[in-house]
Amino acid sequence: MRFEIITIFPGFFAGFFEHGIVRRAQAEGLVNVSVHDLRAFTHDRHRTVDDRPFGGGEGMVLKPEPLAEAMESLGLEVRGRREQNHKRVLRSAQDDTLEHRATRVILLSAQGTPFTQAVARDLVKMQRIVLICGRYEGVDERINELYCDMELSIGDYVLSGGELAAAIVVDTVMRLVPGVLGNEASGEFESFGVTDAEIDSDEEGVPRSQHGSGGLLDYPHYTRPAEFAGLRAPDVLLNGDHQQIRRWRREQQLRKTLRNRPDLLEKAILSEQDRRFIEEIREEEN
Numbered sequence: 095m096r097f098e099i100i101t102i103f104p105g106f107f108a109g110f111f112e113h114g115i116v117r118r119a120q121a122e123g124l125v126n127v128s129v130h131d132l133r134a135f136t137h138d139r140h141r142t143v144d145d146r147p148f149g150g151g152e153g154m155v156l157k158p159e160p161l162a163e164a165m166e167s168l169g170l171e172v173r174g175r176r177e178q179n180h181k182r183v184l185r186s187a188q189d190d191t192l193e194h195r196a197t198r199v200i201l202l203s204a205q206g207t208p209f210t211q212a213v214a215r216d217l218v219k220m221q222r223i224v225l226i227c228g229r230y231e232g233v234d235e236r237i238n239e240l241y242c243d244m245e246l247s248i249g250d251y252v253l254s255g256g257e258l259a260a261a262i263v264v265d266t267v268m269r270l271v272p273g274v275l276g277n278e279a280s281g282e283f284e285s286f287g288v289t290d291a292e293i294d295s296d297e298e299g300v301p302r303s304q305h306g307s308g309g310l311l312d313y314p315h316y317t318r319p320a321e322f323a324g325l326r327a328p329d330v331l332l333n334g335d336h337q338q339i340r341r342w343r344r345e346q347q348l349r350k351t352l353r354n355r356p357d358l359l360e361k362a363i364l365s366e367q368d369r370r371f372i373e374e375i376r377e378e379e380n
């Protein structure tokens with residue numbers, strides 16, 4: 095899988111790539127990240143990437159020409175033509191798995207659709223993801239219209255540039271690439287993860303330190319020592335009864351989701367037992 099980031103601050107990403115999973119995934123050749131300096135696609139002495147907004151108003155806008163040139167340098171045609179070509183390849187190859195190996199061009203924007211774990215699960219099917227980092231007041235809208243497949247926002251707040259947002263998208267999607275997290279963990283078992291039924295493995299009889307979160311938040315985690323600062327790790331986690339551990343963790347997920355993100359419960363897949371437990375928590379609190 096390949097990520098291409100277009101930015102006026104390529105140096106921003108240096109530290110980000112040097113640590114943890116992001117560094118390892120690249121070193122092992124599981125993903126490839128390239129950062130492209132937008133100023134390399136300018137032709138004036140000052141390497142100008144921005145200009146004043148038409149219609150007046152605050153700030154500056156990233157000019158369309160350098161961005162379009164950056165797109166062309168990545169072999170990216172305008173969206174309409176790209177879609178046509180892709181369909182032609184699909185038809186001649188008669189292989190619908192190719193659909194999952196395509197390119198997605200993303201404009202990072204506070205006006206975008208929310209970036210969620212579900213979006214990340216969709217993006218990881220792509221062969222290449224191109225991320226355009228805006229600055230100032232944003233990017234000339236014609237670049238969005240011509241080249242971008244989607245606008246993504248990482249939250250309801252305004253950053254000063256798309257670089258942080260791009261780093262978040264790369265980090266989140268990358269850890270879903272098969273092999274990146276290794277065997278010890280899987281994105282399926284974390285907060286916002288899929289349901290057990292969607293996990294392609296037989297969990298029965300396996301010590302279930304994890305299970306599909308089915309759209310809920312993760313449960314709390316503990317490690318040694320069993321006693322710390324007068325607080326004991328929950329006994330249920332120490333007794334080795336995996337059925338009990340599993341139930342306890344599910345209840346903790348429900349409790350935490352109810353407290354911190356009740357909106358997620360509406361969409362989560364809940365069993366009768368889950369619903370009864372939620373009722374119990376609500377009664378406890380009244």
Ligand code: SAM
Binds near residue numbers: 203205226232254255
């Ligand atoms: N004028 C824009 C608005 O009000 O929506 C804000 C522009 S912001 C100062 C500059 C750049 O930061 C944007 O073009 C975008 O690339 C990035 N950005 C800001 N907030 C973001 C968010 N919540 N998610 C993703 N990117 C964001």
